[in-house]
Amino acid sequence: MDIGSISFISFLMCSVLSSFNSNCRTLASEQATCLGFDECFCTNEGVFACYRDELSGIPSTLPPNTTTVKLKYQNISKIYKADFVDSGYEGLLVLMIQNSKLRDIENGSFASLTSLIEFNLDGNELTSLDATNFHNLFNLKLLSLTSNAVEIIENGTFENLTKLVSLDLSRNKISTLYTGIFSGLVNLIFLSLKENEIYFIDRKTFQVVQNLRTLNLSFNRIRELDNFTFVGLDNLRYLSISDNVIDYVGDDTFQSLSNLSSLSLAQNRLTHLTFSITNDLRNLETLQLNDNQLTSIHNLSILPFLKKLDVSNNIQLSLPFCSLGELPILQSLFMSNTNVTFTLRLFIGTGCRDINIVPPLQHLYIQHSNTKRIDLDLTKALPYLQNLSFGDLDIEIENGSLSVLDNLKVLSLHNLPSSFYRLKFSNSLPSKMTTIVFYGLDNFPVEFLSHAGGERLLRLVIRNSNFEYLPANAFANLSSLENVEIHNGSLLSIDKDALNGLGNLTKLEMTRNRLSTLPEGLFQSTPYLGVLNIHENPWSCDCNLKWLIAYIELITIDNLTECVSPTEMSGKVISLLSESDFQCNDVSFSARLTSSSVTKVVTRIMPSTPMFPTNESTEETTNRTYTRFSTANYATQSTDATDKATAILTASTSAAVSTEDEQKSPDNSQLNLTFIFLGMSGIIVLILLISLGIVGYKYYQLSKKTRSTSQSCADTFSNASFNTREIDDTELYDNVNAKTEETSDPYIYNIPNQHCDVPRRYSLTAPRLKHHNNVPPTVREVRLQTFKSTSNDPNMESEGFSEKIYENQVFRKETSLC
Template identity: 25%
Template sequence: MLTTNYFTFCVFCCLLYILLFVPISYPAGVPVWKCDHSLNRSLCLLFAQDMALLIVVLMCVVCVVSGRDQCPRNCYCGELGPHGVICTGGITDIPKNVPADTVYLVVEYTNISVIPTGVFNNLHKLTGLLLDGNQLTSIESGAFDGLTNMSLLSLSSNPGLSLTKVDPSILKDIKNLTSFLAKENKLGIIPTNFFAENKMLREVYLKSAGLTKLQTASFSNLKNLVIVDVSKNEIDNIGANIFTGSLKIQTLNLSNSQIKSIEPRAFETQEEMRFLMLDHNMLVSVRSALLGLRNLLTLALNDNEIVSLNKDDFKELVMLNSLDLSNNELQNTGDALANLQSLGSLTLNNNRLTKLSFKGMPLLTDISVSNNLLQSIPERLDVITHARILDISNNPIQSLPGGQFASLKSLLKLDISNISAIQDGGLAPDALTGLHSLVELRVERNELSKVPSLALSAVKQIEILSLSHNKIQTLDENDFVSVSNISNLQLANNMLAKVPEKALRPFTNLTQLDLSGNPLVHISGWSFGNSTTLSSLRLSNAKLSVIDPAAFHGLKGVHSIDVTNNNLTWLPGDLLKYDRAFPFYLYADQGNPWYCDCQMKPFSQAVNVPGQSVITNIHCSGPEKFKGQNLGDIPLANLTCDCEHQEAPSVDTSGSDNKTTVGHTAKLKCKVSGCPTAHLFWTTPRGFVISPHLTKYTGYDVQDDGTLVIMAAVAEDAGNYTCTAANYLGKAEQSHKLKLDIIET
């Protein structure tokens, strides 16, 4: 590439061209080559000689300037500022003509394998050198000699680079080095005193560097060292004198390094350390390893194999604010946590704890003990009066008596999902008493058959409620009256067969509603009423086959609806027929067998209008000629059906059984006519909505011809059954009453 001065040289060349080939005039205006024998001839020749001399001088000057600043081949000068150079590409050697005033040099992603001695000798102003992503296998002795001003050296992403082939004194001349990076290499073992001459060093990043051992004094006596990252290596053991004399280390990352043991007092001199990451290793204990860390704020010990804790393991961590012990093998914490007077965040997820006490931890705010074996609520809840988050989910807690959380008056989030006590007896009416600040409540996976409305009346102020993954079959109009301020309601993966509009009426601030994973075959008109505040509606992974034209009318504030992974083949044209002031996203493409025929024509016509605000992307599953095509790319005239006469469906239930006996079978007929073919479903007296091949309820079956078979009828099966059929032209339904005779024994 050309530098600015080399460009200047080209401009001068053009000027010289003009001077040489355009006639030069002397003062009288007579061209040089027309000098005659007049008295002015001497003056004319003298002028020509002067001009020639001027041209020669200018050429020399320009050549000197342009030659001095020419950028090396395969390099870019000025990209990192006026004194920055980037070299890349297929080069195999460090360029030799890098400008001497270069301050920042990047040589990356080349075929260079060796850094020879003295290759940077003329770059005395260099402060940053990045040699990342090359093919380095060797760095010769003296390669960095003379770089006394350099503060940053990066050797990252050179997978063939091993320190066994590198002179241990290669950094001795870089007295001002503050940052050293050699991530993603195969360094092996760092030589003792490798950084001995780099007294200004502040940061060392050796993540995934292929380290197999940290030797004694590997990082010792580096009095300005602040950050050390040696994560994702294979270190095995942390010795006692590795960091001796490096008194200012604040962050030490040893995670993911297969560490099995830490020698006692390994960090004893690191009183300034704030963050210590020992997660994702193979530690079975931390006996005496943490002594001396009096100012440590964050300790990560998660994802190890720690079985037990000694009462003195954390005794000197008087400033510790965050402790993560999740994903270990702990059965009991004993008194090990009782000394942590400053602890604010405690994570003990995925252990084998059978009991837990918060004694001695008065400043706890975030507590998570999910996925343990707790038989009862943790002890001494009265101590953690500042608690903001409490997660005790996924524990076999046998009792959840009323008023248990009454002391947690500052609690903002409570997760009591998958609790044995709730599964056995539901959520007691006074279970949430005293939680006057609660904002988020999660009661998931508890096999609830109905909304625990009485218990919710104690937390009227909540804004987020999740009752997902339960067995709730119906919603009553009074279920949410006491919690009308909810903005996010999650009812995913329950057994709701329909959306009773009355149940949503109490909400005044509802913005997010998740009904995904429910057996919702049909969404009727105005199912969500005038929920004008709703902005996001999830109906994915349900059983939807029919959505009425007015299903979403009234949702004038909604900007996204998700109906992915259902059984939808068509959508009505009027589905989104109301004004919007912003783009509306309909997530529908994935997991639906869209059939691009006449039934999709009104919808395609409605949404594929220039300037419209509906954004969707639907690909056809059929017919074969349109398979895989985007609906919007198919001309409307080509969206046709084979029907000679298109018509809305009609339904006939004649021939159905009028009565049966408890324990016996009944068959209810449903004959559907109309074209194109309509979707059919039955609604039972028990509230089930059953569609062929979509929904399964014990004791019921819908045959291919639409016949509903009730097997071994029970008393609740008596009543009105409704057969409904719908295509894009309309919907028809007919009811049939079934009586049951009870045989007395």
């Protein structure tokens, strides 16, 4: 294909993409500038990028007006000083050399890049840093060196970087931090040293970075924090020292952190913790002490503005009476897996100060604590509660104690005794409750949900259950449900009518169970179902599951769902298969029968007079037994033992069931004609499939040659780097933590989607879209981040574009991802 054809195709592709972004420009004039590199592209916006293993050195020249260079997955082992001299790099603002096997940098190599603002060397093999590496980079603001092998950072390395605001050294091999290592970083705001091997921090190491707001020291080998570790960090807001081996914290360690709002000491080896009255932590809002070995915590009263306290998974921890009564604005309390007894005596009562109150708790997690009773007096004192999680085998719940929680939205019940689900509540569940989560169920609680007011629920989650069968009409009176999840359970089979009544269901997840097949017609009552996640089940991809292929053309199914049997189908992704791949043996078939299919078989072969006596209850039990067979081989066999019985249904249990009066065999000539007709039809279909395959292959070859053209246009829509954080559960309607990319605008969120290799659709057809999972109530715009993989390497990053799917309280009904 000549250059003119490539340019014309580039113009057409850009015209299509312009429907997503009005800034897309024709590439016809600029494509020739990058034709020297097969896997590189450039744009009119000044971006030059190469994402394949093609370069062994820095390109000697750049297109005019280039301001951004992105080199990923190259083979650039060394950078020389001459690489950036008089070669078009003098106006460079952004330089990224990532995952390119870089091991050595010649002294002064970047000295000519005086305009550089962002510098990224992630994923290389650098072992040391010195001052010559960053000499003359006076305007640099963002520097990232994550995932290298840096062990040594010489004093003065960052001396010239006076404008640097962000430094990321995570995932290296740094073991010690000495005084002077960060000298020169007078404007530094963000510093990450997580996932290193740090075991020693010199006194006053951080004194020179007085403007620091965020410090991350998690996942290291730090053993102790003395009173001088954080001296000078008066402006620090966020401090994480989680996932270390800390067993000692000085009484005055945090004395200079007067502006600290979030402190994490989670997953260490602390046994006691005392907040000295000399510590000025009056602005602390979040304190995470979970997963330690704590037995006691003292002086929490010096934290008057604390909003979130997590002490979970400290199994020997006890808290004295009145200890939480001086935290007047506490909103979230996590006390699961502790020895704490949650009662009103933790806040108020005899011996408490007059200023003690019960704080306005909104989120309370007390499952598997020493709490033995939930009574009406306790719940009446928690009128603002929105999320409640409790449970244990020996807990008592006073009748009606839940119904008074008028603002409760999410209720999680953990391993409650079976007797709880048989309670006849005098009052229904709270009227605003939208989500209920069950852990450790032995039976599906149909009656409980019906009697307790489950008809208002939007989301039902079941985890770690023990029941094997989902019966017909399991979700009776739950017509408002939009999301059903059954994870990590023992579910073996599902009745064809199990989902009856779920007319508003939009998402169904049944992952990590023991399902091998699904009955045809299961989704006949779920017209709005758009997402089906069923991976990590032992799926049997035979003819009994063939119907699913046609159905998943209409919805989104995860591309992790694989066949386990038969042997020739093992490991194949179901969403990539066709109906012809699902076959059964002509004589016998292996299946997990549903109640409806068993009924049809038994009706055809059951004699009018049974071979052994039965009654109504026996027949019901027999039918149910067949419904729950999981690995049985059934076959019909003729017999003339009696004029009443003509066939026997045999199973792996060797149980025999009588059959009906022998029916007349169909005429053999009619059968032959039928088989001939089916055979000819199959040949015609095969010819059509081969023709389509040839056309698809030609289209693939054409698209492959123009991929660099479309990639440049796609890069136009790719967002700049984001600051990633985990959304706190208080921001979500359904209390589900989610990884989300946060843009510079706090009211715009990007939902990342990394599975674009297989064409599929993302359905957003829920009738009550305001409860959609990853949309906090304050967000006014959501963008779906779509990625196109550029390599078979699963670790390779991807480029793509974002598409607005939510704005001003309105979702687009359906969004095409690929």
